[in-house]
Amino acid sequence: MNTLVFQLSKTAIQNLVEQLSAYQTSNNNPYVTFAAKHKNATFLAYTSGKVVIQGKGAQDLANNLKLEANPPKSTSSQNALKTDHNRSMIGTDEVGNGSYFGGLAVVASFVKPEDHNFLKSLGVDDSKKMTDQKIQAIAPLLEEKIPHQALLLSPQKYNQVVGKGLKHNAVSVKVALHNQAIFLLLQKGVQADNIVIDAFTSPRNYQKYVSKENNQVTQAITLEEKAEGNYLAVAVSSIIARAMFLENLKTLGEDVGFQLPSGASAKSDKVASQLLAAYGMESLAYTAKLHFANTQKAQALLKK
Template sequence: MTAIVMTLGQGRTTDIPQELSRFQVNSNNPYVSFAAKTREASVLIYTSGKVVFQGTGASVLASQFGYQDILENSKAKSPAGQNLALIGSDEVGNGSYFGGLAVVASFVTPDEHAWLKKLGVDDSKNLNDIKIRQLAPVLEEKIPHKALLLSPQKYNQVVGKGKRHNAVSVKVALHNQAIYLLLQEVARPDKIVIDAFTSQKNYEKYVKAETNHFDNPLTFEEKAEGKYLAVAVSSIIARNLFLENLDKLSQETGFILPSGAGNKSDKVASQILATYGMSGLEHTAKLHFANTQKAQALLKK
């Protein structure tokens, strides 16, 4: 069966739920936020951001949402910077209501590229969680890196109205700290790449408030985890760290906490509210998300 994988945000994939709404079907998979089936193909959107087209008409359907354009531009995925010693930084958990925010910076040299490719290193959004959990321990052992996890409880203490950080500045702080700590332990890299989550101007504005600074120039690139192996390594380690935190919080509460911020998260949040009150959400979720209000509304029904 033909299968094509894209990432939510690539091409016109964000338009899929609206344009294929008449073909929507139910899915029992808790990690699927949207499912649709046409005569020739089906499409699944996972809470991780992965979009999978399957069936004999998968390529045709995917092309309607920009897949062909991505193929034609695939050469851009291997910039000249791959031949440099790189620090790549990425974060996971930013779009998930439950779980913490994980940021990882990794140092990769060109002589490690062949091994990493053979291992199957890729953007974490293109790998299932089983593969992530297999790869991460190997990468953690072999690749110099710094991993930071901001737990939901700590996140809620520092992010929000009237608090030290907003949702962007807290990521700036974590990326800056992870890179700073890694620079203390590795040779000076030829380049530092951050998977762009905000503009460079915005980043530089927020980083001024941080205690630790370094003089290495930074490069900000969108979808950098698909272009640079150093960023891909960071995305895998960060994803695994996020998943481990989600597992831990699930065990502590007795509820299976989903990733993402869809309807499933609203329902689980309302159950946690009913069982533990607001302190339960403070311990497991990012309170400034709209899911908090949705969960409270569900509880009142």
């Protein structure tokens, strides 16, 4: 069996996910954010940014997706969190985009040079490298100390605005939330030397969608790949957003009497089918993002 491995940016993976959305399959690995089968090959995207393509048609699928093999980067070459001691920054990040259950959390945080020692003392890092327990422990300290703007789009509201024939798609809704979080934080009077968004789409796409928003941020904005691992301001936002997403997931689960899993694996399909059996489609509209393929998979499970 042929196996190809790629290390890709979040934006590149998101583009591949959009291309393969019609071929999505379930996967029980908690570190797999998306799985698909196409052209006699299995496509797996991991939380680490690694993409694995396996099967007889692996090379054909890679060629179709215009992927070229590249050697993995040495861990010693990875950038540490950047701390420009002379500049203040607004950084934004989102959590929940790849999870079927739960809302979409977006946070913008304002970090000044004098905050750096405090943040380092807490062990602030990219939230993907931290346990949920640590995230939930330090998030309240960050919320108290660091000026920020947090937005949570509940699944119920998400389903009203995202989907075929509705106002937003999965990318434009994130653009709207990032833009609004930055706008509201600036309205509070903070003055940042730089504004950085952890890139989830191309700058061209971002500009296309943000131009349609009522509230416009006039200051220059940079979209940077893997910014949550490079900048303290983005790392703070990723931690606060992750804590908010986990709290929302817990609350929604308590409301319907089920433990709702994070991610979009076969476990989500199973819980969704149980919710359908117990309460019908309204329960999924309240707890989950309906345009995910998990909805159809849950309905199929229910018919078995």
